[in-house]
Amino acid sequence: MAATFRGPEAGERRAMSGPLAGCRIIELAGLGPAPFGAMMLADMGAEVIRIDRPSAVDGPAIPGRDPSQDLLNRGRHSVAVDLKHPDGVATVLTLVAQADALVEGFRPGVAERLGIGPQPCLERNPRLVYGRMTGWGQDGPKAHLPGHDINYLALSGTLSAIGRQGQAPVPPLNLVADFGGGGMMLAFGVVCGLLEARRSGQGQVIDAAMVDGSALLATMIHGFRSAGLWRDERGTNLLDSGAWFYEVYETADGRHIAVGALEPRFCAELIRLCGLDGDVPQQIDRASWPAMKERLAAVFRTKTRDEWCTLLEGTDGCVAPVLGLGEAPLHPHNAYRQTFTEVAGVVQPAPAPRFSRTPGTIGRPPPVPGQDTDEVLRAWGFDQSDIDKLRAAGAIGSRDP
Numbered sequence: 001m002a003a004t005f006r007g008p009e010a011g012e013r014r015a016m017s018g019p020l021a022g023c024r025i026i027e028l029a030g031l032g033p034a035p036f037g038a039m040m041l042a043d044m045g046a047e048v049i050r051i052d053r054p055s056a057v058d059g060p061a062i063p064g065r066d067p068s069q070d071l072l073n074r075g076r077h078s079v080a081v082d083l084k085h086p087d088g089v090a091t092v093l094t095l096v097a098q099a100d101a102l103v104e105g106f107r108p109g110v111a112e113r114l115g116i117g118p119q120p121c122l123e124r125n126p127r128l129v130y131g132r133m134t135g136w137g138q139d140g141p142k143a144h145l146p147g148h149d150i151n152y153l154a155l156s157g158t159l160s161a162i163g164r165q166g167q168a169p170v171p172p173l174n175l176v177a178d179f180g181g182g183g184m185m186l187a188f189g190v191v192c193g194l195l196e197a198r199r200s201g202q203g204q205v206i207d208a209a210m211v212d213g214s215a216l217l218a219t220m221i222h223g224f225r226s227a228g229l230w231r232d233e234r235g236t237n238l239l240d241s242g243a244w245f246y247e248v249y250e251t252a253d254g255r256h257i258a259v260g261a262l263e264p265r266f267c268a269e270l271i272r273l274c275g276l277d278g279d280v281p282q283q284i285d286r287a288s289w290p291a292m293k294e295r296l297a298a299v300f301r302t303k304t305r306d307e308w309c310t311l312l313e314g315t316d317g318c319v320a321p322v323l324g325l326g327e328a329p330l331h332p333h334n335a336y337r338q339t340f341t342e343v344a345g346v347v348q349p350a351p352a353p354r355f356s357r358t359p360g361t362i363g364r365p366p367p368v369p370g371q372d373t374d375e376v377l378r379a380w381g382f383d384q385s386d387i388d389k390l391r392a393a394g395a396i397g398s399r400d401p
Contacts, residue, residue, distance in 0.1 A: 018045020018351075018360040023194065026051060026095055026102040027076065028083075028116070029369075032149075032174070033210060034105030034133040035072040036183030041103075041190065042075030043351035044360045049099075049376055050076040051083070051092060054397035056369035071348050073366035079377065080370030080397035087395035089115045095380055096121045100197075101129040101190050107146075108138045118205045128203040129193035133186045135177070137209035149174035149210065152181070156214035161221055165235030165242065181213025236286075238262070244293035245270065245283060248322060255305035256322035257312075259296075270317035274299050373398035 023046040027038040042048040050073065057080050067073070082088040093116065096102060102121060104111050111117040111132075118130045135152045136142040142155075150171050153159040163170040189206035197203050221239075224230035229238075236242040245261045261267040264283060271280050276299065281288035300308065305321050312319040323331060329340035329347055341350040344365035351360035373396055377387050390396045 017358065018043070019355055019358045020191070021045035021358065023047065023101070024099045025049070025190075026092070026099045028102070028104040028106070028111070029053065029056070030105035030133070032072075032105070033178045033182030034103055034186065036179050037131070037133060037186035037190070037208075038076065038103055039072050039074060040184065040187040040351075041101075043362060045358070048076045049095065049380075050078045050367070052078050052080050052369035054080045054082050054370065054394075056080065057397040057399040067368050068344060068366055069346065070366045071346065074343065074348070075363045076367060077364075077372035077376050078367040078369050079373045080399070081373075082395050082397070083114045083116065085393070085395040086115075087390055087393050091377075091382075091390060091395060092116055093120060093124050094382075096128060097124045098380060099125065099128060100194055101131060103131040103133065103186060103190060105133040108134060108143050122203055126203060127197050127201060129190055129197055129206065130203065131186050131190045131193070131206040131208065133182060133208050133210075135182075135210045137212065138207045149177040149182075152177040152210040153214045156181075156211050156218070158214045158218040158221075160232075161218065161230075161234060161237075161240060163234045163240070165233065167235070169234065176217060177210040177214045181215075181217050182208065182210040185213040185216070242286075242289060243283070244289050244296050247293060247296075249297055249300035251300055251303060251305040251308060253304040253306075257300055257305060257308050258320050258322050259318065260320075261318040266316050266318045269315060270312075270319065273312055273315060273317050368399055370397050370399045 020041060023041070025038065025041055025046050025048045027034070027048050027050045029035075029050055029052045038048050038050070081091055083092065096116075104116075112119075118132075121128055121130055132138060134143070135147040136145060150159070153171070153176050154169075156177070158176060159169045159171065161169075162172055186206070186208040189208050193204055193206055221230060224237075225232075231237055234240060239246055241247055245259060245267045247259055249257050249259060251257055259270065261270040267283055271277060274296065276295065281292060303311070308319070309321050313321075321331075328334055334340060338350055340347055341362065342348075343362050346365070348362075351362060374384070374387055377390075377396075378384065382390075387396070391398070
């Protein structure tokens with residue numbers, strides 16, 4: 001079914017703020033890292049249209065989960081399109097013709113089988129930046145295998161370095177592979193592609209793989225290891241809980257204090273404030289680290305976390321309280337900088353980084369899947385009669401918010 005495409009009128013272009021205002025991006029709905037990358041782009045002002053499955057209109061992908069709580073989907077409009085219907089594919093390609101970028105998180109080959117892979121999309125729009133997010137990458141022996149953050153982090157070698165001495169590696173939530181090495185790398189790649197396309201007039205494909213990103217995030221550690229400054233034994237190094245001056249200590253009330261006094265003058269201030277003046281070994285004396293850690297642990301157990309904060313926060317001792325997720329938005333520093341914000345009653349991290357002239361913002365709360373189908377298609381040039389025909393054919397869906 002061919003749409004009567006007329007192009008968006010000037011008044012229908014949504015007013016957005018942020019350094020990416022004016023960029024139009026199509027997101028093929030997925031989970032985890034690709035939505036995080038799309039969220040970052042939307043936070044920075046890009047108009048991101050999320051293509052959800054029509055089945056999502058009838059209920060959330062995860063039963064019992066309120067779509068408004070799925071914060072990775074914030075700042076977007078949702079259009080429900082059946083990518084297995086030829087008219088649905090044609091609808092997406094019509095949108096692609098007007099977009100600056102597309103992001104997807106399917107396994108390799110899935111987008112191609114649906115008819116919306118790089119080739120047909122770039123044929124419709126040679127300037128398109130096509131961002132692909134996978135765990136293992138678009139090629140290689142494991143490319144077609146399933147996996148999750150912990151698997152990609154493990155294969156990259158980075159997981160082996162995270163944990164305490166004599167214990168198994170500790171997964172750092174799913175922050176490193178899914179979000180740092182995945183979604184953030186995807187967003188970075190898309191922005192780089194957009195900049196290059198402005199110079200060359202040509203688009204390209206971005207292959208963002210979580211295993212690659214997880215390895216890249218550990219670049220400094222690889223440098224330390226090459227220089228003989230890092231041991232393969234976990235929990236014995238400068239930044240992995242081996243050093244007594246870079247550690248987390250329990251306080252009298254069962255809470256914790258984080259110490260990061262790496263530089264000698266900061267370490268000296270920590271020692272003074274903790275009352276440990278006297279026979280304190282040099283920081284570089286690795287042999288003394290375990291015993292010194294025990295001494296400092298005993299000191300921190302003499303006061304509550306907040307008592308230590310009163311004594312140490314605001315000094316050069318490089319100490320901070322380990323705050324709970326619910327506590328963090330209330331800390332005076334975070335409150336002053338508005339590190340967290342509230343949108344539609346949900347407290348969440350605010351867009352980052354900060355821009356002095358074109359600040360990012362959360363344009364809207366996460367949409368109900370399909371709630372913007374008609375609005376978006378009209379704004380992107382579809383006549384209402386074509387929208388009605390697409391709905392009647394089952395190629396699109398919609399739902400009131």
